[in-house]
Amino acid sequence: MKKEYKLLQGNEACVEGALMAGVSFFGGYPITPSTEIAESLASRLPLTGGKFIQMEDEIGSIAAVLGASLTGAKAMTATSGPGFSLMQELIGFACITEIPCVIVNVQRLGPSTGGPTSPAQGDMLQARWGTHGDHNLIALCPTSIEETFYHTIKCFNLAEEYMVPVILLMDEVIGHMRERIKIPDQKELMIINRQQPSMPPEEYLPYRADERGVAVLANFGKGYRYHVTGLIHDETGFPTNDPKETSKLIRRINYKIENAKDKLLDFQKDNTEDAELIIFAYGSTARSALRSAHEAREQGMKVGTFIPKTIWPFPEKAIFELAEKVKTIMVCEMNLGQLVYEVERAVKGKARVELLSKASGELITPKDIMKKVVEVYN
Amino acid sequence: MAIKEKSGIKKYLRLNKFPHIWCGGCGNGIVLRGILQGIDDLGLEQNKIVMISGIGCSSRMPGYVDFNTLHTAHGRAIAFATGVKLAKPDLHVIIITGDGDCAAIGGNHLIHAARRNIDLTVVILNNSIYGMTSGQYSPLTPYGSFATTAPYGNIEQSFDLCELVSSAGATYIARSTTYHAMQIPKLIAAGIENSGFSFIEIILHCHTYYGRKNKIGGPVEMMEWQKSHAVPISKKGSNIDMTGKFYIGELKKTRSPEYCKTYDELISATQRRKES
Numbered sequence: 087m088k089k090e091y092k093l094l095q096g097n098e099a100c101v102e103g104a105l106m107a108g109v110s111f112f113g114g115y116p117i118t119p120s121t122e123i124a125e126s127l128a129s130r131l132p133l134t135g136g137k138f139i140q141m142e143d144e145i146g147s148i149a150a151v152l153g154a155s156l157t158g159a160k161a162m163t164a165t166s167g168p169g170f171s172l173m174q175e176l177i178g179f180a181c182i183t184e185i186p187c188v189i190v191n192v193q194r195l196g197p198s199t200g201g202p203t204s205p206a207q208g209d210m211l212q213a214r215w216g217t218h219g220d221h222n223l224i225a226l227c228p229t230s231i232e233e234t235f236y237h238t239i240k241c242f243n244l245a246e247e248y249m250v251p252v253i254l255l256m257d258e259v260i261g262h263m264r265e266r267i268k269i270p271d272q273k274e275l276m277i278i279n280r281q282q283p284s285m286p287p288e289e290y291l292p293y294r295a296d297e298r299g300v301a302v303l304a305n306f307g308k309g310y311r312y313h314v315t316g317l318i319h320d321e322t323g324f325p326t327n328d329p330k331e332t333s334k335l336i337r338r339i340n341y342k343i344e345n346a347k348d349k350l351l352d353f354q355k356d357n358t359e360d361a362e363l364i365i366f367a368y369g370s371t372a373r374s375a376l377r378s379a380h381e382a383r384e385q386g387m388k389v390g391t392f393i394p395k396t397i398w399p400f401p402e403k404a405i406f407e408l409a410e411k412v413k414t415i416m417v418c419e420m421n422l423g424q425l426v427y428e429v430e431r432a433v434k435g436k437a438r439v440e441l442l443s444k445a446s447g448e449l450i451t452p453k454d455i456m457k458k459v460v461e462v463y464n
Numbered sequence: 465m466a467i468k469e470k471s472g473i474k475k476y477l478r479l480n481k482f483p484h485i486w487c488g489g490c491g492n493g494i495v496l497r498g499i500l501q502g503i504d505d506l507g508l509e510q511n512k513i514v515m516i517s518g519i520g521c522s523s524r525m526p527g528y529v530d531f532n533t534l535h536t537a538h539g540r541a542i543a544f545a546t547g548v549k550l551a552k553p554d555l556h557v558i559i560i561t562g563d564g565d566c567a568a569i570g571g572n573h574l575i576h577a578a579r580r581n582i583d584l585t586v587v588i589l590n591n592s593i594y595g596m597t598s599g600q601y602s603p604l605t606p607y608g609s610f611a612t613t614a615p616y617g618n619i620e621q622s623f624d625l626c627e628l629v630s631s632a633g634a635t636y637i638a639r640s641t642t643y644h645a646m647q648i649p650k651l652i653a654a655g656i657e658n659s660g661f662s663f664i665e666i667i668l669h670c671h672t673y674y675g676r677k678n679k680i681g682g683p684v685e686m687m688e689w690q691k692s693h694a695v696p697i698s699k700k701g702s703n704i705d706m707t708g709k710f711y712i713g714e715l716k717k718t719r720s721p722e723y724c725k726t727y728d729e730l731i732s733a734t735q736r737r738k739e740s
């Protein structure tokens with residue numbers, strides 16, 4: 087089969103991935119450095135019979151996306167820090183009502199308007215903890231254009247499989263950088279569509295979760311008339327004040343993700359077997375990390391890399407196992423230190439944790455990393 | 465409200481969810497009845513109706529009706545509804561919202577949905593106060609009225625939402641009151657039938673908070689106020705003194721392209737271009 091090669095920007099690869107996954111609805115509001123995703127889908131979606139709408143703000147965008155999703159559409163939005171903050175209340179709504187959706191955050195320097203065209207990785211914790219209350223969700227972080235394509239497909243698959251919002255955490259470098267990628271045939275890909283009820287409507291309970299703890303929501307209009315509310319609800323979907331039901335729901339929407347961790351986690355380990363120092367890096371920073379690790383090896387230093395692709399849930403077990411073997415884990419991130427706290431928590435004191443942070447609106451270069459490696463290696 | 469066994473609207477109620485959470489004497493039930501009657505008069509298929517609300521006393525209505533129902537976040541019902549309708553235009557989408565939900569926190573979504581003339585039917589239950597949170601002033605609380613957050617009288621001006629959505633582009637606009645309950649079904653049915661953005665404001669009493677704070681009395685006195693302050697739109701032009709009064713009935717009926725239909729035409733056009 088002839089393969090198609092394309093030179094794409096990260097934002098364009100995200101669009102190609104979304105279309106492959108079957109996106110049929112996009113609601114968004116323009117913001118640098120994510121805008122190309124909206125622009126491209128505005129022209130591509132009508133061709134596939136899908137719908138694009140530029141909403142009046144990002145709150146409206148995520149609301150429209152969730153509304154569309156309830157009808158069965160694979161729905162997404164794309165934004166950057168300021169818009170991502172506006173979406174937070176409804177990300178929580180999506181968690182508690184179990185409405186699948188994909189939210190792309192092409193991160194730029196913040197807070198506030200910050201550096202609209204400058205890369206950053208400043209929303210790593212906002213992605214996990216930005217909305218209020220106990221909740222859980224999934225976030226992926228691509229390191230290349232090809233990975234952006236596949237991660238976007240995976241975001242849709244996970245959203246549909248776990249009935250949860252899934253966040254794609256890109257950064258400005260990944261969003262705007264161009265690389266050649268191979269576009270596969272759709273038939274080669276695994277595409278997951280959400281479950282639909284099979285019982286007669288009178289027996290249907292939308293929030294009677296399956297054995298994985300995942301709700302089965304019928305598409306609106308298909309004859310299963312049920313209630314969706316952000317209030318605490320029981321398996322019927324209607325509000326309840328019962329403390330037992332309350333706790334059951336809150337725990338279920340958290341543990342359905344926690345319990346699937348082994349399946350969800352995706353990370354890349356290179357040269358970790360004999361390593362004394364591990365560089366922990368993600369997103370565009372991971373590219374520099376790989377290069378520096380290679381150089382360090384050439385200079386006789388035993389350096390390996392750990393690159394998480396799933397950020398949330400966090401791969402704490404894998405990191406703990408590494409910590410038991412190495413002297414140092416060096417976290418590199420384009421912020422003043424966010425995932426370093428997670429790494430410290432995972433390491434449980436078994437290794438030294440060092441931080442290389444940069445929050446100048448510039449990417450972390452291999453040179454930056456090498457300098458720090460030399461500094462902390464012994 | 466006692467519903468006769470034979471009444472057509474009983475089938476639309478989730479009777480096992482009663483009693484409702486509203487105060488005894490609340491006007492929300494009267495509006496609910498009017499809406500269901502309007503739906504029944506049109507004979508719409510129950511499975512094709514989606515009722516969406518924000519947060520507030522009025523916004524609890526979808527929980528009591530046997531449609532596809534969606535109780536969203538404060539102010540966001542119209543934005544959710546936009547997604548539902550655009551994704552599945554064959555669904556009838558009805559929004560239930562309060563004066564705070566619609567005019568304050570959700571004001572921007574209201575303006576832009578009206579501007580798009582998307583085929584949604586918005587029913588706003590205007591009780592001049594924030595009911596759910598116990599009596600704070602809303603953008604529609606009259607100047608000088610009392611509320612828990614306006615203990616010295618409201619110093620903000622209220623405004624006419626019907627005029628707002630009219631200039632934004634709504635194609636069907638009507639107003640009524642709970643006193644004029646018999647008029648509500650007709651307005652609801654016309655709003656649903658309009659292919660475009662329909663806005664129906666129902667003025668109703670909240671005796672528990674607005675009535676008590678302003679020493680107006682109970683539901684009866686408040687409905688008498690509605691009766692004496694509502695002027696049928698047919699009387700417009702006669703020399704009635706409109707000070708403090710408002711028009712009821714169908715305030716606007718016009719036509720302009722509907723958003724989802726236009727989008728579907730755009731899909732056909734782009735696909736034709738692709739083929740040729």
Ligand SMILES: Cc1ncc(C[n+]2csc(CCOP(=O)(O)OP(=O)(O)O)c2C)c(N)n1
Pocket residue numbers: 519520521522523537538561562563564565566589591593594595596597602
């Ligand atoms: C983001 C957010 N802010 C504030 C609230 C609190 N709140 C709940 S209902 C409400 C006002 C409701 O008033 P209105 O829309 O007039 O409806 P009513 O209760 O009078 O029917 C407020 C402020 C909320 N739920 N969410």
